[in-house]
Amino acid sequence: xxxxxxxxxxxxxxxxxxxxxxxxxxxxxxxxxxxxxxxxxxxxxxxxxxxxxxxxxxxxxxxxxxxxxxxxxxxxxxxxxxxxxxxxxxxxxxxxxxxxxxxxxxxxxxxxxxxxxxxxxxxxxxxxxxxxxxxxxxxxxxxxxxxxxxxxxxxxxxxxxxxxxxxxxxxxxxxxxxxxxxxxxxxxxxxxxxxxxxxxxxxxxxxxxxxxxxxxxxxxxxxxxxxxxxxxxxxxxxxxxxxxxxxxxxxxxxxxxxxxxxxxxxxxxxxxxxxxxxxxxxxxxxxx
Numbered sequence: 001x002x003x004x005x006x007x008x009x010x011x012x013x014x015x016x017x018x019x020x021x022x023x024x025x026x027x028x029x030x031x032x033x034x035x036x037x038x039x040x041x042x043x044x045x046x047x048x049x050x051x052x053x054x055x056x057x058x059x060x061x062x063x064x065x066x067x068x069x070x071x072x073x074x075x076x077x078x079x080x081x082x083x084x085x086x087x088x089x090x091x092x093x094x095x096x097x098x099x100x101x102x103x104x105x106x107x108x109x110x111x112x113x114x115x116x117x118x119x120x121x122x123x124x125x126x127x128x129x130x131x132x133x134x135x136x137x138x139x140x141x142x143x144x145x146x147x148x149x150x151x152x153x154x155x156x157x158x159x160x161x162x163x164x165x166x167x168x169x170x171x172x173x174x175x176x177x178x179x180x181x182x183x184x185x186x187x188x189x190x191x192x193x194x195x196x197x198x199x200x201x202x203x204x205x206x207x208x209x210x211x212x213x214x215x216x217x218x219x220x221x222x223x224x225x226x227x228x229x230x231x232x233x234x235x236x237x238x239x240x241x242x243x244x245x246x247x248x249x250x251x252x253x254x255x256x257x258x259x260x261x262x263x264x265x266x267x268x269x270x271x272x273x274x275x276x277x278x279x280x281x282x283x284x285x286x287x288x
Contacts, residue, residue, distance in 0.1 A: 007046040007070045010061075011035050012095070014111045015075030016054040016088055026218035031075035035204040038274050053095055053148030054079065054088040060095050066102035071282040074108030074115055076204070080166065081114045081124050093119050100194035105281040107274070110164050113200035114191055120193035122172035127165060131226055132183045134216060135264060136162045136203055141186050145178035149280040150190060150199045151172065154272045158263040160187075161212045161270075163219070167202070170213065188273075198283060205271045213242035 011032045023030055032050045039046045052058050054077065079089050096119035099106055106117055114124045141156045168186035171177060179188035184202055191198045220235035229235045245254045249265045263269045
């Protein structure tokens, strides 16, 4: 923990207003709050501003305002990044490119890794395998990943929280694949572009088992429609088991049934990427 470190961070929430309102109706935590919770624990003196960038009436910060931040964090989003006719999307890509030019480090999960790729010249498309949800299969560090500071202290093979339909299909120039998976090949990237660097994961280190259960509950209709469950009741039963394990993490029978290990339950393992981003990309860039 960096108890005395003062940081000024901007958390960019990529969800449109209607989706944020649905989160509230479904009792799902806002993703920016999950990041704020992490920073309150790890860098308690950090000031975190939240920017609702998908709202068209939210002005984009000028370049001098961007440069004044110590770092930017991108949340997930339910928008589709390759719909380049949607101004809620295009203004986000424009902002990411401006941050690359201004220079502060960026981190993002889910939508964030897709943003890192597209803003630097890569490509994202619908995953032909369909939705990846809940908890990933085994993820693997690449050779570059094993050398990267983003993954320092992380197991070479691990699982993570996930909920998405799209995937990075072309890594941009300046991008390095750090983690790969079977359902979705690109699971983590480091992207150097312009004056900045962006570390990103397709999976969600900011989530915990309880919040993923809440999100699964909220997506019950889609999970049934896509064939993962026979009924919404079955979805809710599965989510209830995840919440039960959150409350009783040493329940070995439930851990085995759900395929959940310490890499999911232990904050010290699951959130290593976030700590590394602070330690090795944000703090070294601070100006005394």
